[in-house]
Amino acid sequence: MKTYAAIIAALLLGASGCTGSKPLSKKAAKLDAGGMYAEAAEMYFQSAQRNANNVDAKIGLKKTGQMLLNDKLSTFFKAFATGDSKEAAVNAFLDAQSYRQRVGRAGVVLEIPDSYAKDFDQVKGEYLVDLYSQGNDLMAKDDYTGAEALFAKIGKLEPGYKDSKTLQDIAFLEPLYRSGKTALAAGQYRNAYNDLARVTGRNAQYKDAAALKQECVEKGRYPIAVLPFSTAGGVPAAQAASLQAHVTAALTNMNDPFISVVDRDNIQKILDEQKLGMSGMVDETSAVSAGKLMGAQAVVMGTVIAFSETPGRVRQSTKEGYESYQVKELNAETNAYAYVTRYKPVKYTELYKENKANLSFSFKLVSLETGQVLMSKVVEREANDHAWYASYDGNTQALYPVLNGQVDTRNSARRELGALLAAPRTVKSTAELVNELLRTTSMQVAGGVEQTLAGKP
Numbered sequence: 001m002k003t004y005a006a007i008i009a010a011l012l013l014g015a016s017g018c019t020g021s022k023p024l025s026k027k028a029a030k031l032d033a034g035g036m037y038a039e040a041a042e043m044y045f046q047s048a049q050r051n052a053n054n055v056d057a058k059i060g061l062k063k064t065g066q067m068l069l070n071d072k073l074s075t076f077f078k079a080f081a082t083g084d085s086k087e088a089a090v091n092a093f094l095d096a097q098s099y100r101q102r103v104g105r106a107g108v109v110l111e112i113p114d115s116y117a118k119d120f121d122q123v124k125g126e127y128l129v130d131l132y133s134q135g136n137d138l139m140a141k142d143d144y145t146g147a148e149a150l151f152a153k154i155g156k157l158e159p160g161y162k163d164s165k166t167l168q169d170i171a172f173l174e175p176l177y178r179s180g181k182t183a184l185a186a187g188q189y190r191n192a193y194n195d196l197a198r199v200t201g202r203n204a205q206y207k208d209a210a211a212l213k214q215e216c217v218e219k220g221r222y223p224i225a226v227l228p229f230s231t232a233g234g235v236p237a238a239q240a241a242s243l244q245a246h247v248t249a250a251l252t253n254m255n256d257p258f259i260s261v262v263d264r265d266n267i268q269k270i271l272d273e274q275k276l277g278m279s280g281m282v283d284e285t286s287a288v289s290a291g292k293l294m295g296a297q298a299v300v301m302g303t304v305i306a307f308s309e310t311p312g313r314v315r316q317s318t319k320e321g322y323e324s325y326q327v328k329e330l331n332a333e334t335n336a337y338a339y340v341t342r343y344k345p346v347k348y349t350e351l352y353k354e355n356k357a358n359l360s361f362s363f364k365l366v367s368l369e370t371g372q373v374l375m376s377k378v379v380e381r382e383a384n385d386h387a388w389y390a391s392y393d394g395n396t397q398a399l400y401p402v403l404n405g406q407v408d409t410r411n412s413a414r415r416e417l418g419a420l421l422a423a424p425r426t427v428k429s430t431a432e433l434v435n436e437l438l439r440t441t442s443m444q445v446a447g448g449v450e451q452t453l454a455g456k457p
Contacts, residue, residue: 024050025057028064037064038071048106061108069103069110072096080119086127090157093120128154128161135167147171173199173206184212189220190258190454217257222453224365225262225296226251235307239434243304243361246442251300256450262294298374300449302363305378309430312354312386319390321346321417322400322407343407346394350420354386357433361441365449375452379444383436385428390420 028043041064047057073096079089093116100110131150138147151168154161176195183192193216199209226248229240252261322343329340364376392399401408401417408414428436 022047022051022054022056025054025060028057028060032060032064037067040064041068045103045106048108052107058106058108061103061106062110065099065103065108066110069096069099069112072099073112073116076116077119080123086123086130089123090120090127093123124157128158131157132162132164135164135171139167139171144171144175169203173203173209177207177209180209180212180216184216184219187219189216192216193220193257220258221260222258222298223260223262223294223296224251224298224300224449224453225294226300229302229304229361229363231304233306235304239307239359240302240304243302243359243438243441246438247300247302247445250442250446251449254446254450256454259450259453262296296368298365298367298453300363300365300445302361302445304359304361306358306360308356308358309434310356310358311430312356312427314351314353316349316351318347319350320402321348321392322402323394324398324400343400346392346399348390348392348399350388350390351425352386352388353427354384355427355430355433356382356384357430357437358382359437359441361445363445365452375448377448379441381437381441381444383433383440385433387423387425387427388420389423389425390417392421396421 024043024047028040028047031037031040031043041061044057044061044064047054048061051057072092076089076092076096079085079092096112096116100112103110131154135147135150135154138144138150148168148171151164151171154164155168159165176199180192180195180199183189183195193213196209196213196216199206200213204210226244229244231237231240248261251259323346324341324343326339327342328337330337359379359381361379362377363379365374366372367374396418399417399421401413403410403413
């Protein structure tokens with residue numbers, strides 16, 4: 001035996017192919033006649049939404065919708081009269097009110113008698129008092145999660161009720177503030193900062209959260225120095241210096257308040273004093289010694305293992321093709337002149353050029369407190385760019401490729417040739433590719449350093 005929901009779903013499905021709303025109204029009327037006014041109301045609503053000028057649908061919705069609304073109001077009154085659950089009463093009235101608003105969007109106004117509205121105001125007021133009292137009790141017990149949920153309910157029912165919004169904020173902020181202070185006291189500066197940042201993000205003036213957040217940064221700041229990179233295999237020293245500059249810039253521009261980078265000029269000064277050149281550190285011992293003099297807690301050391309930039313030569317080849325043209329000819333059957341397409345063999349040129357740059361870089365992050373290698377990695381990257389295009393001195397719009405020695409008139413073949421004729425003819429220079437390599441490599445190095453240090457408390 002089908003349920004009401006199944007019946008209404010089947011009727012709606014059967015009417016889905018209809019272009020107008022009248023078939024829905026007729027089916028709704030049958031449902032109403034059969035005493036299924038709730039299902040009828042839904043179908044009248046769908047019909048009225050599809051066609052705002054369907055008077056029959058609106059009249060039917062006015063009748064059946066009001067009947068359904070009265071049922072919802074009856075549920076509210078029973079809950080209100082018994083007094084067993086203020087929450088159930090409030091929710092029942094809100095459900096009725098929501099249905100009235102929904103039907104209103106279809107242009108039909110349903111009525112809620114004033115007596116029901118007065119009863120709702122009474123029970124809502126009592127319910128708000130209960131929620132407010134329960135929320136304060138939970139706050140006193142440090143149950144901030146439960147208190148926040150209750151004050152959020154109050155905010156939905158009546159925004160601006162007493163100081164519920166302030167209390168809801170406190171219920172959200174206080175646990176984070178406390179956990180931040182606890183983490184700070186334990187020396188877990190990043191964890192503390194993250195909690196306190198959530199506090200100041202919602203309320204910048206909450207207690208001394210902003211000052212504590214700054215204290216986290218000051219105590220947890222981790223200075224690092226990027227020491228001059230060395231080279232191997234005949235790699236020019238200039239490339240190592242350029243990569244060091246890029247890595248330093250990438251680390252400096254990271255949005256991480258705990259990582260500070262020792263100024264490169266200070267690094268140079270210390271190196272000069274220690275008689276260590278910019279061509280790379282001699283060994284880890286001297287690197288650690290220099291790093292400590294710089295006031296760093298860790299140093300980034302690296303070696304450019306391999307580097308190459310390969311400018312390509314333009315390779316070109318001559319291709320056979322056909323160019324179409326129109327000829328005016330006499331049609332022997334119709335004795336009339338008409339234009340006929342003919343093809344003449346031509347030649348066009350295909351050109352290809354590719355520039356490349358390659359970089360292999362080994363780096364490590366060394367703690368100056370423990371001498372431990374915090375991370376070590378080899379980065380191998382390639383950057384390349386190429387241009388593959390066709391050139392033709394004649395009418396490119398009339399150019400056709402060749403297939404098996406004959407003109408190839410297929411649309412796909414012409415699109416491919418057209419794409420080659422319109423393809424870009426410029427290639428990134430090797431200098432541009434090298435800069436791209438340095439930038440992407442430095443970002444990878446900076447990301448690895450940040451990820452490693454982010455694991456520190």
